Structures are given as C-alpha cells and as structure tokens.
Amino acid sequence: MNAKQAHTLHIDGMSCDHCVRAVQNVLDQVDAVEVESVVLGQATVRFDPEQVAFVELAALIEEEGYAVKQ
Numbered sequence: 001m002n003a004k005q006a007h008t009l010h011i012d013g014m015s016c017d018h019c020v021r022a023v024q025n026v027l028d029q030v031d032a033v034e035v036e037s038v039v040l041g042q043a044t045v046r047f048d049p050e051q052v053a054f055v056e057l058a059a060l061i062e063e064e065g066y067a068v069k070q
Contacts, residue, residue, distance in 0.1 A: 004034065004046040007054060012067040014040045019066070026060050033057065 011023065024038040032051035036044040045057065058068035 004048050006036070006044065006046050008042055008044045009054075009057065009061065010042050010069040011061060012041075012069060014066060016040075022064050023061055023066065026064055027057065030057070030060070 014020065014023065020038050020040060023043050024035060027033055027035045027038070027043060027045060030047075030052055032048050034046040036046060038044075043061070047057070061068050
C-alpha cells in the first residue's frame with residue numbers, strides 16, 4: 001500500500017468564503033482524499049495516487065467552475 005502524498009492545488013477563480021466551501025465540499029466527497037486546508041487560491045490535500053489521480057481531483061474542482069493550475 002502506498003503512503004498518501006501531499007499536494008497543493010493552485011486554483012484560479014476563488015474569490016470568497018463560498019468558493020472555499022465549494023472546493024472543500026467537493027474534495028471531502030472523495031474517499032481517498034484527506035483535505036488539509038482550503039483557502040482562497042489553493043487547496044492542500046493528501047491522497048493515494050493508486051486510488052485517485054491528480055487530474056481527477058482537478059476535474060472535480062473545475063466542474064465547480066474553478067481553474068486548477070499545475
């Protein structure tokens with residue numbers, strides 16, 4: 001079993017507390033992800049890349065209307 005890896009996602013389009021909550025909520029729904037923090041412009045998470053890929057996390061955030069930068 002792989003250890004979870006920490007990663008910070010840089011997110012464009014977040015401008016208020018609602019945006020922070022929206023990103024937090026979508027990431028909280030992914031079983032393989034532990035959300036460490038979400039603030040304006042970024043989210044720091046830990047995840048097992050064998051269970052979920054970074055691109056999948058980015059796609060979930062982008063479905064909420066935000067842009068994820070690498």
